[in-house]
Amino acid sequence: MIDLSSDTATRPTAAMRNAMAQAQVGDEQRGEDPTINRLNQLVADMLGKEAALFLPSGTMCNVIAVKVHTQPGDALLADRQSHILRSETGGAALVSGVIVDQLPGHRGQFTAEDVLAALPTPSVYAPVPRLVCVEQTHNFGGGTIWPLEQLQAVCAVAHTHGLAVHMDGARLFNAVVTTGISARTYAEGCDSVWVDFSKGLGAPMGAVLAGSTAFIESARRYKHLLGGALRQAGVVAAGCIYALEHHIWRLQEDHEHARLLANHLITLDGIDVQQPVETNMVFFDTSGAGIAPSDFLHEIERRGVRMSQIGSRIRAVPHLDITPQDMEQAIAVVEDVITTWKR
Numbered sequence: 001m002i003d004l005s006s007d008t009a010t011r012p013t014a015a016m017r018n019a020m021a022q023a024q025v026g027d028e029q030r031g032e033d034p035t036i037n038r039l040n041q042l043v044a045d046m047l048g049k050e051a052a053l054f055l056p057s058g059t060m061c062n063v064i065a066v067k068v069h070t071q072p073g074d075a076l077l078a079d080r081q082s083h084i085l086r087s088e089t090g091g092a093a094l095v096s097g098v099i100v101d102q103l104p105g106h107r108g109q110f111t112a113e114d115v116l117a118a119l120p121t122p123s124v125y126a127p128v129p130r131l132v133c134v135e136q137t138h139n140f141g142g143g144t145i146w147p148l149e150q151l152q153a154v155c156a157v158a159h160t161h162g163l164a165v166h167m168d169g170a171r172l173f174n175a176v177v178t179t180g181i182s183a184r185t186y187a188e189g190c191d192s193v194w195v196d197f198s199k200g201l202g203a204p205m206g207a208v209l210a211g212s213t214a215f216i217e218s219a220r221r222y223k224h225l226l227g228g229a230l231r232q233a234g235v236v237a238a239g240c241i242y243a244l245e246h247h248i249w250r251l252q253e254d255h256e257h258a259r260l261l262a263n264h265l266i267t268l269d270g271i272d273v274q275q276p277v278e279t280n281m282v283f284f285d286t287s288g289a290g291i292a293p294s295d296f297l298h299e300i301e302r303r304g305v306r307m308s309q310i311g312s313r314i315r316a317v318p319h320l321d322i323t324p325q326d327m328e329q330a331i332a333v334v335e336d337v338i339t340t341w342k343r
């Protein structure tokens, strides 16, 4: 199967498995795992933050960050298509008791004016707006990159009005390799930020949340509460360190593959491709070709290619395990299905 359903479909390479097998380990819960501690330090340095905390998943990073930044009844501001709102089982509401103000972003990015417009006149009636969440890159926006100036303006307006900024950096490195802007620069105006290792970076699991020392101390308590404190987790952290050292810049290959697919799709009658393709995601609509998304997915899967459905659109995400030959094969299958579909 050529699995383009998500960049989470990667499997650890032989070299990564080898690094994991060699890992020095200790009790992570007691802060005694040397490989976890090294990973935390590496990520804190990369993101320019005082401290960092290894967590099992990106979802747990978001849940904990919202919890630390807010009090029940506060308001969280985020793009209406953000992962925090759409794909985390309502965790922000359940765990933190926040209400959510959905901002009208364009492909996931909103403006400082959008934030200002959402701020209520302070009164006894209004919830206290406490946190702005941004997603870099933006998944359901189509792997789109926050322009640095726009991000900085959002951070500035948030801070002026007493709100913290949290960055979901599940695919921050995809932005970095495209723009050449460092992760530290993107993270500068954010009070907390995390990066994920289980996506394009190709590790089996793990994410690291970074922020001030006080923020991370508080986050550690919630990590424990949620059952996220681990034991000899250095085995996993070694895979993450390997990914940091070897898999960041190769993300460009995934972006090239995504552009290749998009450039091909736009030549096909009735296929509407979301443009531009900025990183590793291609979103497209097959309805103009008379093919329902579920039929399309079924047909390509029968021929050995998997993609996913997000709303009414198809999403394809090239990654580490996808070779140029896989891409050629996937494009041939997609073209065949679309051009031979009986209308």
Ligand SMILES: Cc1ncc(COP(=O)(O)O)c(C=O)c1O
Binding pocket: 056, 057, 058, 059, 060, 083, 084, 135, 137, 138, 139, 168, 170, 171, 196, 198, 207
């Ligand atoms: C933008 C974004 N945030 C958060 C997550 C959650 O990460 P995890 O799967 O590591 O829990 C994902 C997962 O796809 C994501 O795309």
